[in-house]
Amino acid sequence: LVDGILPRRIAGEPVLLYRQKNGTPAAMFDRCPHRFAPLSRGCIVGDYIRCGYHGLTFDAKGGCIANPLGEGYIPETASVRAFPTEEKFGLVWIWRGDHEKAEPKNIPDLSAFVPGPTAEFKTAYIHVRADYRLAIDNLMDLSHSVFLHAETLAPVTPGLRDAVVRVSRNGERIKATIEMKNIDIGDGERRDQQLDTEWFAPGVVALTFAQVPHGELLGNEAIHALHIITPETERSSHYLFGSTVDGREGMTRDPFVDEDEPMLAACQERMGEEDFWSLRPVILPNDAAAIQVRRQLEKMIRNEQASQSLVASARLLNVINQRSIE
Numbered sequence: 001l002v003d004g005i006l007p008r009r010i011a012g013e014p015v016l017l018y019r020q021k022n023g024t025p026a027a028m029f030d031r032c033p034h035r036f037a038p039l040s041r042g043c044i045v046g047d048y049i050r051c052g053y054h055g056l057t058f059d060a061k062g063g064c065i066a067n068p069l070g071e072g073y074i075p076e077t078a079s080v081r082a083f084p085t086e087e088k089f090g091l092v093w094i095w096r097g098d099h100e101k102a103e104p105k106n107i108p109d110l111s112a113f114v115p116g117p118t119a120e121f122k123t124a125y126i127h128v129r130a131d132y133r134l135a136i137d138n139l140m141d142l143s144h145s146v147f148l149h150a151e152t153l154a155p156v157t158p159g160l161r162d163a164v165v166r167v168s169r170n171g172e173r174i175k176a177t178i179e180m181k182n183i184d185i186g187d188g189e190r191r192d193q194q195l196d197t198e199w200f201a202p203g204v205v206a207l208t209f210a211q212v213p214h215g216e217l218l219g220n221e222a223i224h225a226l227h228i229i230t231p232e233t234e235r236s237s238h239y240l241f242g243s244t245v246d247g248r249e250g251m252t253r254d255p256f257v258d259e260d261e262p263m264l265a266a267c268q269e270r271m272g273e274e275d276f277w278s279l280r281p282v283i284l285p286n287d288a289a290a291i292q293v294r295r296q297l298e299k300m301i302r303n304e305q306a307s308q309s310l311v312a313s314a315r316l317l318n319v320i321n322q323r324s325i326e
Ligand code: FES
Pocket: 032, 033, 034, 035, 036, 037, 051, 052, 053, 054, 055, 056
């Protein structure tokens, strides 16, 4: 998020993001409450967003602070929904739920992958024509590399074909570990390699690749890359590659753009409107981490919906109580 207004559809909703004068990011629903113009077609005026159609101006909290026309009348209903944001690990995090439930503590701790909370974070953006869960599956089951990346990534990890995936959990985090020992990558030297993909709910996957001469201890020479996936619609997502090392953000991007993304889009196309489970997918041993992630996501979504219906029924009760008091 640099200068200017960034429009992004997030989970079906048009959202705009921008920075206020002091650099603090702000996010709001990208639709003017007057004639429903996308506010992202307007402009930033100081800390505010001015609609490009008739000029209504909104502050970062979504309140209308100016009507530049006529006598400047501002109806009470002139406001847009703003979303709490937090900048951490070089990323802007946005909370689209109830304001009072926004909890920056729930931002996944990516400190192990980012040198400092303010470190500059290099990212590369890709639009993916598939549901975000297909993109996560893709990362949590790297065995696909053997076939999908046969010419590009697979030669670097020839041990992948016979490797067994180990799944471990740390709270809500789920990690797939692939150890490949005593591997000949074609230069005459034997190496030990390890590939870890760790999922942080809901859409961050940290990939770590480590390689040492055979028999040595795998240590700090690991390469980290973050994959940050945000749902755009039910069948498309935003995909950010991140790295704090210059140039690394593009490291796995090219095979992803040329090989993964078209495959994900094709899978999505074949799935059509169907739900993943209703298609009765074949489950393979290499899938274990991906399936656990899906199960965990479903659990979290169920819990959130349950608490929402609790809130809804509490509100309803409130209304009913008030009525009966009246
Ligand atoms: S549509 Fe935004 S001010 Fe009219």
